[in-house]
Amino acid sequence: MFGIQYKKSPPTVYTMHFVNGALKKGGAGLSFFYFAPTSTLVQIPVNSVDVPFIFQEVTQDFQALALQGQLTYRVLEPEKLARLIDFSINTKGAYSSVKDPRDLVATRLVNRTQALTKVFAQQLTLHEALGAADRIAAGLITRLRVDEAVQLLGLEILSLSIQSIKPTPETAKALEAEAREALLLRADQAIYLRRNSAVQEERRIRESELQTEITVETKRREIRETKMKADIALEEERAALIEKTVENERKEADSKAYALRATLQPLKTANWKTLMAISASGDPRLAISLAFEELASNAGKIGQLNVTPDLLSTLLAAPGK
Numbered sequence: 001m002f003g004i005q006y007k008k009s010p011p012t013v014y015t016m017h018f019v020n021g022a023l024k025k026g027g028a029g030l031s032f033f034y035f036a037p038t039s040t041l042v043q044i045p046v047n048s049v050d051v052p053f054i055f056q057e058v059t060q061d062f063q064a065l066a067l068q069g070q071l072t073y074r075v076l077e078p079e080k081l082a083r084l085i086d087f088s089i090n091t092k093g094a095y096s097s098v099k100d101p102r103d104l105v106a107t108r109l110v111n112r113t114q115a116l117t118k119v120f121a122q123q124l125t126l127h128e129a130l131g132a133a134d135r136i137a138a139g140l141i142t143r144l145r146v147d148e149a150v151q152l153l154g155l156e157i158l159s160l161s162i163q164s165i166k167p168t169p170e171t172a173k174a175l176e177a178e179a180r181e182a183l184l185l186r187a188d189q190a191i192y193l194r195r196n197s198a199v200q201e202e203r204r205i206r207e208s209e210l211q212t213e214i215t216v217e218t219k220r221r222e223i224r225e226t227k228m229k230a231d232i233a234l235e236e237e238r239a240a241l242i243e244k245t246v247e248n249e250r251k252e253a254d255s256k257a258y259a260l261r262a263t264l265q266p267l268k269t270a271n272w273k274t275l276m277a278i279s280a281s282g283d284p285r286l287a288i289s290l291a292f293e294e295l296a297s298n299a300g301k302i303g304q305l306n307v308t309p310d311l312l313s314t315l316l317a318a319p320g321k
Contacts, residue, residue: 003036005091012047014078026079036091044078044087048158051106055114057121059129063171065121069137069162071113071144077154081105084153105153112150113160116143126167130175133162 008031009015016026018040025032028046054068075081085104088096095101120136121129129136141160144150150157167175 004033005036006033007031007041009043012045014044014046014075016042016044016079016082018042023079041089042082042087043089043093044075044081045102046075046078048072048074049102049106051109053110053113055117057118059121059124059126061125063126064168065126065129066164066166066168067117067121067136067162068164068166069160071109071160072158073109073155074158075154076156080152080154105155108149108153109144109155112147113140113144116140116147126171126175130165130167133165136165137162 007015007017009029011029014026014028015030017024017030017032017034019035019038021040034041049072051071051073052069053071054066057065057067059065081087085101086095086097087101090096117136117140120139124132137160140162141157144157144160166172
């Protein structure tokens, strides 16, 4: 009524009230009355805003890439942004400009991001760029936060992520073929290594078996040598025993011969008849036989000799009867 109106803004909207070109009040979440004919209201959202983007860039080795990501920002200094972009609203609360100023802010940020992305892409080859999403995102957010154009707009970059980096379909097929061949090559190498490992293991097992056989044969030879040495030692001991036995028997024989010689020495000069008489002292028949032999040798001197039957019977009788 009479041009006086009431304005209330949420906490995520920074409202500025200009009267005749001069800032009267400004802040987030304000509510106030104002005189519409002489007032200009500016509303700048200060909440975080997500801006998706997709760029077509060329790498250092002249390969095309498509980079897709998302940028998140918020207005840090609304008054600075209000002096560069028109955020004024009409009495109905709609922006006065034909184009939404928020789209203009997003466009400027995307353009600046693309310019910086081009610099990073031209420093990398295709293979490097495909695996450098995190590195590119980290480099971009660092550059954007200190970028002069961003600071002039009074914006703060909250986050930036690269969601995908893709080559052209033809290049992707070539890379797939290259990767497939590399995988097949690694598979062949794995088979070769497995076979080689099996051969090496078989060789180690065979060498172990041969070493075991050598060890067994060595032990057997040592046993045979030990047994042979024992047999030689036994034979040597046996030979020594025989030699000692022979020597002892020889000494015993020598002793017996000496005793016999000593025994027979006195008998060398004795008459054999005397010896026979001595040896026959225990048998009267032998003594009678010797007497008859003596008589026979002196038969010429004997005139007559009578021998009784009893005497003959005694001489002819078997011993012990």
